Amino acid sequence: MKIAIDAMGGGSTPHPIVEGVVQAAGLVQEGTEILLVGQKAIIEKNLQSRFMPRGLPISVVHAPEVVAMDETPAIALRKKRDSSIMVAVDLVKTGRADAIVSAGNTGAIMAAALVELGRLEGVSRPAIASFFPTERDTAVVLDVGANASCKALHLYQFGVMGSTYASYILRRRRPKVGLLSIGEESSKGNEPTILAHQMLSQSSLNFVGNIEGRDILRGNVDVVVCEGFVGNVMLKFAESIDGLLTAQLKRYVMARLRYRLGTHLLMPALLAFRRELDYAEYGGAPLLGVNGACIICHGGSSARAIRNAIAVAQQMVKADVNSGIRRQLQENGEMSNE
Amino acid sequence: MKIAIDAMGGGSTPHPIVEGVVQAAGLVQEGTEILLVGQKAIIEKNLQSRFMPRGLPISVVHAPEVVAMDETPAIALRKKRDSSIMVAVDLVKTGRADAIVSAGNTGAIMAAALVELGRLEGVSRPAIASFFPTERDTAVVLDVGANASCKALHLYQFGVMGSTYASYILRRRRPKVGLLSIGEESSKGNEPTILAHQMLSQSSLNFVGNIEGRDILRGNVDVVVCEGFVGNVMLKFAESIDGLLTAQLKRYVMARLRYRLGTHLLMPALLAFRRELDYAEYGGAPLLGVNGACIICHGGSSARAIRNAIAVAQQMVKADVNSGIRRQLQENGEMSNE
Numbered sequence: 001m002k003i004a005i006d007a008m009g010g011g012s013t014p015h016p017i018v019e020g021v022v023q024a025a026g027l028v029q030e031g032t033e034i035l036l037v038g039q040k041a042i043i044e045k046n047l048q049s050r051f052m053p054r055g056l057p058i059s060v061v062h063a064p065e066v067v068a069m070d071e072t073p074a075i076a077l078r079k080k081r082d083s084s085i086m087v088a089v090d091l092v093k094t095g096r097a098d099a100i101v102s103a104g105n106t107g108a109i110m111a112a113a114l115v116e117l118g119r120l121e122g123v124s125r126p127a128i129a130s131f132f133p134t135e136r137d138t139a140v141v142l143d144v145g146a147n148a149s150c151k152a153l154h155l156y157q158f159g160v161m162g163s164t165y166a167s168y169i170l171r172r173r174r175p176k177v178g179l180l181s182i183g184e185e186s187s188k189g190n191e192p193t194i195l196a197h198q199m200l201s202q203s204s205l206n207f208v209g210n211i212e213g214r215d216i217l218r219g220n221v222d223v224v225v226c227e228g229f230v231g232n233v234m235l236k237f238a239e240s241i242d243g244l245l246t247a248q249l250k251r252y253v254m255a256r257l258r259y260r261l262g263t264h265l266l267m268p269a270l271l272a273f274r275r276e277l278d279y280a281e282y283g284g285a286p287l288l289g290v291n292g293a294c295i296i297c298h299g300g301s302s303a304r305a306i307r308n309a310i311a312v313a314q315q316m317v318k319a320d321v322n323s324g325i326r327r328q329l330q331e332n333g334e335m336s337n338e
Numbered sequence: 339m340k341i342a343i344d345a346m347g348g349g350s351t352p353h354p355i356v357e358g359v360v361q362a363a364g365l366v367q368e369g370t371e372i373l374l375v376g377q378k379a380i381i382e383k384n385l386q387s388r389f390m391p392r393g394l395p396i397s398v399v400h401a402p403e404v405v406a407m408d409e410t411p412a413i414a415l416r417k418k419r420d421s422s423i424m425v426a427v428d429l430v431k432t433g434r435a436d437a438i439v440s441a442g443n444t445g446a447i448m449a450a451a452l453v454e455l456g457r458l459e460g461v462s463r464p465a466i467a468s469f470f471p472t473e474r475d476t477a478v479v480l481d482v483g484a485n486a487s488c489k490a491l492h493l494y495q496f497g498v499m500g501s502t503y504a505s506y507i508l509r510r511r512r513p514k515v516g517l518l519s520i521g522e523e524s525s526k527g528n529e530p531t532i533l534a535h536q537m538l539s540q541s542s543l544n545f546v547g548n549i550e551g552r553d554i555l556r557g558n559v560d561v562v563v564c565e566g567f568v569g570n571v572m573l574k575f576a577e578s579i580d581g582l583l584t585a586q587l588k589r590y591v592m593a594r595l596r597y598r599l600g601t602h603l604l605m606p607a608l609l610a611f612r613r614e615l616d617y618a619e620y621g622g623a624p625l626l627g628v629n630g631a632c633i634i635c636h637g638g639s640s641a642r643a644i645r646n647a648i649a650v651a652q653q654m655v656k657a658d659v660n661s662g663i664r665r666q667l668q669e670n671g672e673m674s675n676e
Contacts, residue, residue: 135585145520148528182483182570190486190567213574217582229528230568232520236551237572241579244555245611247473252607259607265600269590273583 001031003313004091006102006109007038008066008084009301017103018046020306025056027311029318034058034310035097038066038084063087066104069299073107077115085109089116092292099293099313101284103301109294110146110287117291120322122329125154126289127228128296129165130235133276134219140166140175141216141224144231144285152195155179155225156203159196160328161288162223163205168319169312170222178211178221180230186210192227200225203332242274283308286316288325293317339369341651342429344440344447345376346404346422347639355441356384358644363394365649367656372396372648373435376404376422401425404442407637411445415453423447427454430630437631437651439622441639447632448484448625455629458660460667463492464627465566466634467503468573471614472557478504478513479554479562482569482623490533493517493563494541497534498666499626500561501543506657507650508560516549516559518568524548530565538563541670580612621646624654626663631655 007017021034028034036043040062047058065083067076080086085104089112091097102109110126119126127143142162147154159177166175179197181189186197188210200207208221213234216224226234249270252259263270283305284297293316295309316322345355359372366372374381378400385396403421405414418424423442427450429435440447448464457464465481480500485492497515504513517535519527524535526548538545546559551572554562564572587608590597601608621643622635631654633647654660 133582135582148520148526180571182486182567188486213571213576214578216575217578226571229520230571233518233551233564233568234572234575237554237575238551240552240555244471244473244614245583248611248614249604249607252604252610258603262600262603262605262607265596266587266590266604267600269587269597269600272590273586276582276586 001029001314001317002033002035002091002097003099003101003310004035004037004061004088004097005306005310006084006088006100006104007036007043008063009103009299011066011069015046016301016303017306018043018050019303020301021058021310022050022052023303023307024310027307028056028314032056032314035061035091037061037063037088037091039064061087061091067108069105071105071108073105073111076105076108077111085112089113093117098317099295101295101297101306101309101313103284103297103299103306106145106296109296113287113290113292113294117294120289120291121326123157123161123289123325125150125157126287127158127161128285129162129288130231130285132216132224132238134217136219137222138170139216139219139222139224140170141226141231141235142288143226143228144235145228146287147228149229150192150227152192152199155192155196155227156199157289157329159200159203159205159207159223159225160332161325162225164324164328165286165288165321166222168321168324169315172222174206175222176220177205177207177223177225178215179207179209180213180224180226181210182212184210184212196225204328238277242277245270245273283310283312286312288321291322293322339367339652339655340371340373340429340435341437341439341648342373342375342399342426342435343644343648344422344426344438344442345374345381346401347441347637349404349407353384354639354641355644356381356388357641358639359396359648360388360390361641361645362648365645366394366652370394370652373399373429375399375401375426375429377402399425399429405446407443409443409446411443411449414443414446415449423450424454427451431455436655437633439633439635439644439647439651441622441635441637441644444483444634447634451625451628451630451632455632458627458629459664461495461499461627461663463488463495464625465496465499466623467500467626468569468623470554470562470576472555474557475560476508477554477557477560477562478508479564479569479573480626481564481566482573483566484625485566487567488530488565490530490537493530493534493565494537495627495667497538497541497543497545497561497563498670499663500563502662502666503624503626503659504560506659506662507653510560512544513560514558515543515545515561515563516553517545517547518551518562518564519548520550522548522550534563542666576615580615583608583611621648621650624650626659629660631660
């Protein structure tokens, strides 16, 4: 298996990305190869300064251009055919790689994957799926940003893709799928969710009905279906909780010795809570529904995040999640053609 | 000033509500009167068992019926004219009270206020405004549930109402208004937000542009404008963070003595964090944009929440927030008529 990694990530400092690759050495299975895509001279210099783990064949594929973080996806696609994103996607398109991992311009990666790889048979709109921590197990939330507005059919398909992902990657048997809305009754919500409720009810999925914002962290479902606008707002909201807790504790820590001591003793638990809420921890989010495995990481991803993203990419290819999605959509065929 | 309080709150146990009224005695200004609306015999029995504070004239207004929490608002409105909600709203409509506080069926309160009191001049859609804790000061988020889907004009008007509320109640000078979206650029979002961005930019408000999910808790703005679907999901999501933290700490506390000790020492700070995230703490959310002050509380509101809601109701009437909203809308007149 070959995993193409956009080594530039929107900037010109591949340090955390290369470091993440090195860290991933212990995670990857035999036979896996890493293709680092980007400016060859910079990447090789970076590689030389590191202790390279054995058993992880790394090769460098040259791509002279870089898509900046603020560039318009359409322009990046048309004018920067030799960017690390485009070259990495092309490696998958031409069968020279099985998966892409990128921490670059999200819009550009999505657009490149969509246009170059195309959609899976039966999928109207690919979606970005993110893991969320819960009181019980990890949940999959989708879409978290690929589609600002969605129709009922899209939401329904997110349910299918999310369910497949949860069962293949998180190993849940008959994953519980919930539709995010503003009331438990099927009549609550907006037009797309009310209609999607009907479609999901008639599907072969283990659909538990509408859920509310509070059900996500409680771990009441394995898969949360929502439009990209809501999912993206919630994801970024969740990432900022840590800051509120830290600010709160700081105020207290300053005030009294007991709090200083308490914080010190509790620090590992507090750090674990922060880690739970840290998107990077989960190593990027797959763009489900495209022909190929495409893992999107945060702009400023840490080496740890890149390492985890590589693990997710490997799992997706190995478990052949895409075949599962195709099969599930076929099983619920009539609905997809509505 | 007279504040009508729905003493039944969707159930038949007015205990926390009556207790909240008693607690509010120290908060209300001279001349304020409380009208407890509901089943007279039950309320009076409840009052008799309590130590009644001096200086808070309480009278009971009989309303024989109760709107259950799961009743359809339309039916409640048509068939239960003698419910505590309808009677309380009628007190305001007929000028016998200045504000309503209710912890009953939210849909029924909204419908009753909308139909009986009517909208403020120039307001297309009333919105529920909720306080959110932030790393800096409290922020106002609206809409958190009155309107699942919104047009640009509605979002723009939420900005006007939220800004007025923040300046009158939170005493912010030129409150910073942010439009919740999925990217900072004005072109990011869905159709209503992109259009609302233009309208808000042209208004007299201190509009800072699009904000993202992470900006809310960071306290980057005073007012967060969003459609009810997103606001409601986020509000309920925020309420469940506490559970995740508690579950996380429990796992650690069980494991080692140091964590047990640390948690013990830090408990006041952790409780403060929980309190910050607790909607009830802020004492209900006003339905802005109706002709009258209408404060909506959570179903299972505590006495503390009711007490705070009474304080908010009093502030709204005293500061005459509604005149401020009317004036602000007039100032931006042309936009409202688009």
